Each structure stands twice: as structure tokens, then as C-alpha cells.
Amino acid sequence: MNYEVVIPAAGRGKRMGADRNKLLLELNGVPVIIHTLRVFEDDPLCSGIILAIHPDDRDTLEQLLTQYDIKKVTHMVQGGEERQHSVYEGLKAAAEEIVMVHDGARPFIKQTVIHRLAEAAETRGGAIAAVPVKDTIKKVQDGFVTETVERSSLWSVQTPQAFLLEVLMEAHREAIRTGFLGTDEASLVEKTGGKVTVIESDYDNIKLTTKEDLVFAEAILAKNDQ
């Protein structure tokens, strides 16, 4: 089952505190976004990549796509104020029955996980990558614990998140109608009553968010190169 992938890459990386979009920072001399794009470029099931970008990054990204011979990018659309808006702009350019959304900031996604997500989206409508939570999670108010959440049912959700395009587009349209702003695609589908399958991913599929994650990323790269 072929799929298209929308890659939101239009963020400003405020928590990273870098002098540029964190996706342009380099890991082993290669920009983060190229590490991410290569996974989909090399996947025979990926029929196209739709990048949602910040206008300030367009020239640099076009140069990088040429430099690293990334040919599957079919659209570079302008992202929005929030990640959800960037994803929606990307979805407007999608046409395949199955669409995936994958953070540009997650360069270590594995094709085996992607393929399990695509299969689940095709047969069950929607699926997300996630891993079981390892820490104890508590709710906190004014610096005090208000609740310890039962850990056995908690999962740390990642991307890709894969859906039938029509399902995800309708969920986004409903979110616009209601003014709902979610932190992932699945939360929009859940709001419409859609069922979302969880596909177990791995702990390497980190999102590069703060500078400590760059250290973890170099270690993951070194492990993968062994």
C-alpha cells in the first residue's frame, strides 16, 4: 500500500535555542531534515513527500534537496502558526488514499514501523507510532502533585501518524469548525469518534526538541553505524 507523507518542518525551534531552524542543524555533518527525508526517499512504498516549510527556509531547503539528491519532494507548502496548521496546508496537496504525517524533527524513524503503520491505516483507518511510558507520570498544580496517573495504560506518542486521507482531512476541517488545537493528528481524529490503532515503535524515534536531544541523536547515529 503506497502512501504520501506530509512532513511539518516550518517550526522555529524555540526550545532548541539555536540560531536557525533546528532541522537545519547538522548531525554527523548532515542536516537533521535530510536524515528524516532520506528514510522516505529510500522507501519504495512512499510515492511522494510534501514539506510544510517556513518561507525563510525555502532557498536553503531547495539547495539541500539538490545537494543530497532528494527527488520525492512533490510540494513545498508554506506552514502556519501552529504545527496543526502546517500539517493542514500539507494535507491540501495530498492525493494518495493513505497519508502519513511525520515530524521533520524525528530523523530516526525505521521503515519497518512505517510499513506497519501504512498497513494499519489501510485496514483500520488510522494508526500512530508510540512506545510504553518508562517514567511515573503525575499531574501537578501550583508545584504540588494532584494525581499519579496509572502507568500501565500510558504510551508516549510519536510520529508517523497514518490515516486514510479522507479521515484526516475531515478531522482537520472539524477542528477548524470547533477551534480545536491538538498536539498531534490522532487527537483530531479521536474528537470525531475515530478509532486509532497504536503501533509499537522504538525509543530511538526521538523528537529533537531541546539541545540535550542533539547529544542523544549523535549517540543513536553512532549506535546505528556500528
Ligand SMILES: Nc1ccn([C@@H]2O[C@H](COP(=O)(O)OP(=O)(O)OP(=O)(O)O)[C@@H](O)[C@H]2O)c(=O)n1
Ligand atoms: N508552526 C509549526 C510548528 C512546528 N512545525 C514542525 O512540527 C514538528 C514538531 O514540532 P516541534 O518539535 O515543536 O518544533 P518547533 O515548533 O520548531 O519547536 P518549538 O516548539 O521549540 O519552537 C517539527 O518538525 C516542526 O518543524 C511546523 O511545521 N509548523
Ligand SMILES: C[C@](O)(CO)[C@H](O)COP(=O)(O)O
Ligand atoms: C506530534 C508529536 O510529535 C507527538 O508526540 C508531538 O505532539 C509534537 O509536539 P510539538 O510540541 O509540536 O513538537
